Amino acid sequence: MVKENEKVEIMDISFINNNKYKFLHKQVNDHFISNEKCFIVTANPEIVMETRRNKTYKKIVQSADFVVPDGIGIILAAKHKKEPLIERIAGFDLMKDMLEFANESGAKCFFLGASEEVNKEAVSNIKRQYPGIKVTGRHHGFFDKTDSAVVQLVKDGEPDFIFVALGFPKQEEWIYENLPAFSKGIFMGVGGSLDVFAGKVKRAPDFWIKLNLEWFYRIIKQPFRWKRMLPIFKFMWLIYTKRD
Numbered sequence: 001m002v003k004e005n006e007k008v009e010i011m012d013i014s015f016i017n018n019n020k021y022k023f024l025h026k027q028v029n030d031h032f033i034s035n036e037k038c039f040i041v042t043a044n045p046e047i048v049m050e051t052r053r054n055k056t057y058k059k060i061v062q063s064a065d066f067v068v069p070d071g072i073g074i075i076l077a078a079k080h081k082k083e084p085l086i087e088r089i090a091g092f093d094l095m096k097d098m099l100e101f102a103n104e105s106g107a108k109c110f111f112l113g114a115s116e117e118v119n120k121e122a123v124s125n126i127k128r129q130y131p132g133i134k135v136t137g138r139h140h141g142f143f144d145k146t147d148s149a150v151v152q153l154v155k156d157g158e159p160d161f162i163f164v165a166l167g168f169p170k171q172e173e174w175i176y177e178n179l180p181a182f183s184k185g186i187f188m189g190v191g192g193s194l195d196v197f198a199g200k201v202k203r204a205p206d207f208w209i210k211l212n213l214e215w216f217y218r219i220i221k222q223p224f225r226w227k228r229m230l231p232i233f234k235f236m237w238l239i240y241t242k243r244d
């Protein structure tokens with residue numbers, strides 16, 4: 001049995017073994033209090049499969065302070081290894097809890113990514129829902145990634161939490177490349193979360209999430225994305241045939 005806080009390795013990626021509450025209120029809180037910067041990746045099977053294809057991305061994910069198990073596929077893979085993880089931590093849920101935490105502690109947040117319309121709408125909804133948060137700024141995600149003006153904009157407000165919604169691998173690449181320029185901040189890639197906060201995309205109802213069928217719900221709702229689901233099946237096949 002893997003102990004709490006010990007890592008579980010799946011395809012060379014080390015996942016934290018903790019529940020969402022303790023991870024946030026212990027590890028993340030420690031970084032928040034000490035102003036020590038940190039890089040969190042919420043990795044699902046698609047991200048793990050991308051690390052097999054793209055060696056630079058693999059190094060980036062391996063450089064993160066914490067890789068959180070997002071997606072039922074990761075949980076099943078750990079179970080299959082006989083090193084079961086305590087809990088699946090969905091990126092969106094972790095972001096919501098971080099916002100709640102920031103709301104209670106008056107923390108400073110920056111929101112980077114998505115289209116200008118989505119970003120604006122999402123940040124305005126977040127401000128309404130979490131009035132205790134100090135929003136130091138926001139910026140859409142369709143900028144030239146070599147443009148240092150965006151990095152400067154993020155730095156200016158000295159945020160405690162930086163939510164980067166550029167989709168993978170872009171969001172982790174951006175964090176990795178720019179982290180050295182920061183002296184503090186908890187950085188996390190949040191994929192399409194701002195689209196959900198803006199009300200543009202609906203998350204699966206709880207019923208589907210509880211049954212671990214969120215991925216299936218997404219195929220039904222966004223069938224044009226079915227191709228993006230293929231790596232999930234390939235991941236499971238590799239796990240169960242022990243070909244990783």
Ligand code: UDP
Pocket residue numbers: 113114115118140141142165166167168170190191192193194195
């Ligand atoms: N996006 C962005 N800049 C880019 C490419 C994507 O800001 O150059 C945004 C896009 O608008 C969307 C998010 O990144 O809001 C990616 O969402 P998706 O659902 O594709 O990401 P996933 O959750 O699958 O990583």
